[in-house]
Amino acid sequence: MKKSHPIRRVMLATAATVSGIVLLLSLKPASDPASASAAGGAAPQQTAAAQESAQGGAAAAQSGTVTGDVVKTQYGPVQVRLTMSGGKISKAEAVQAPSGGTSSQKTELAVPRLNQEAVAAGSADIDAVSGATYTSDGYKQSLQSALDKAKATGGGASSASPSPTGGGSSTQAKTVTGSVVKTQYGPVQVRVTVSGGKISKAEAVQAPSGGTSSQKTELAVPRLNQEAVAAGSADIDTVSGATYTSDGYKQSLQSALDKAGG
Template identity: 50%
Template structure:
């Protein structure tokens, strides 16, 4: 018998290295999110918040009312549906004055960890400015924030539908 066949130290070293690398890749691929908990907790209130979107819109209209004596300058705030994304819920509120979008505010968005906060710190202002410029929910997806962008668009569209735009 050949002396290398007996111990095969190089083969054992290669197998141990491959196992170590595979283990590290699996550990690094783990996401520390608690999104399943957020989704199940938010899934129950979602129908009530979408059901209360219409009363909030009328309350927003009543609270802001018409400015001056003019009936055409009505300002109302409408809250969109809560959209569940892979990383958490997204919900926006739209302020409409005289049929034009004057403000879009993100009420809920993923912010459970520093990476979510980093992504949304640059994505949400871009989404807001695009919505104000487009005056609709037909806005571009922000690179690196695909799920948040899609949830933002869906919630924005539901708010615009509730506002009658």
Template identity: 70%
Template sequence: MKKSHPLRRIVLAGAATVSGIVLLLTLKPSSDPAAASAEGTPQGQQSVAPQGSGGVQAAGNGDQTLTGDVVKTEYGNVQVRVTMSGGKITSAAAVQAPSGGRSTEVSTNSVPKLNQAAIQAGSADIDAVSGATYTSGGYKKSLQSALDKAGSSAATGGGSGGGGGSADASGSTGGGGAAQAKTLTGTAVETDYGPVQVRITVTGGKITKAEAVQSPSGGRSSQISGDAVPKLNQAAVAAGSADIDAVSGATYTSGGYKESLQSALDQAGG
């Protein structure tokens, strides 16, 4: 009896140790790996997908981004890019502008004003910024060329429909109204101070827009043109003809403007 008693203790202790080890092994594996992988995956996918789909939808809303021609000035190139929505300018920016030395300061001051003026006017018929005559002139020419591209694309759509009346061509612009809009450029008229050339838009037989594509520039001539041309543009639209008064102090520019304007109107009549 005394010999068997210690042996029984040893057997019981061994059994308890084995059962404890088995219990630990069954509890431990369920903790880390699965939980870690389950949290990491969804976050990476959700942050990428919504951004990609939103960018594509915003780009496909019928807006037009148009870049005008590069216009060379005495101080550097000017090029304008506009975004149009529903026939209106919604944003304007100078892709290129004179830079270096004083030109950088002039461009920094004038370009934001010209951008704002383009959006407000909805056309290239905007005033030159004081102290930035050349930049303003280049800006207006490049802006007009961008707007001409918008007009030509609309005209191309209308032209392909022609007399047949394509539904796609006429529906978005209010029927035949767009087909009646014409952009006409008059002949370049030489004056004692430089050539003058006028471009007009005629809609329904009326001048809706007028602009000098060329005007005297350099020295005092730039200042005179900057003052006179916007007044002549306004007078042409108001009168609906070339029968407009000369601007005081700009006799030669006014005379050339009227002659070029009349040649453009002759084209409309023809």
């Protein structure tokens, strides 16, 4: 037998070592654990971001104004309008409330307190104001109906903003409240609903009350409301015997129309 040459043995040993290294490398995992961990951690971050975006969108949708049903009481109708922000009541106001004689005094006493309680409670579970039970009960009923409407629409409500497309802005109804005008006998403030560029409804949110002022208000305001709708502007006649109320009404009406873009 021939003896193996020393150099040949070295070459064979080297080749075997290289083969072993190649085999070990071929068994290495296809992906780096650190990379896999990073990839696995990205998904929760994206999910959290998506949830946060969805929550933000829901809160944005739960904003706007909504008006409750008119509730008839023994002393007059009561109607409540709410401003919702992020699904919560940010403002409450009585669009209609009993007026005339002692009713006006009770309304002036009760409504501001009921408005504050509605915002604080965030619900219709509020206390009745002593001495104004009928007004309080009517307020709570209208408040509950407004909350039901807000809930049915996801917390949102009718918006005074024009349509993004611009095509429906001319027919979209919007409600605007004019500035408070102080008169010799009390403040006057008018709210109008504008639809299709015309006044579809006008109402006095505030008007002089107490003594003869209540009688004059009851006489003048309904006529001024009708004239405002008929004229479609603040160019309306003064009601005889209620000059100060009429002048204050027209000034507040004009400011409301200015805000509405009319």
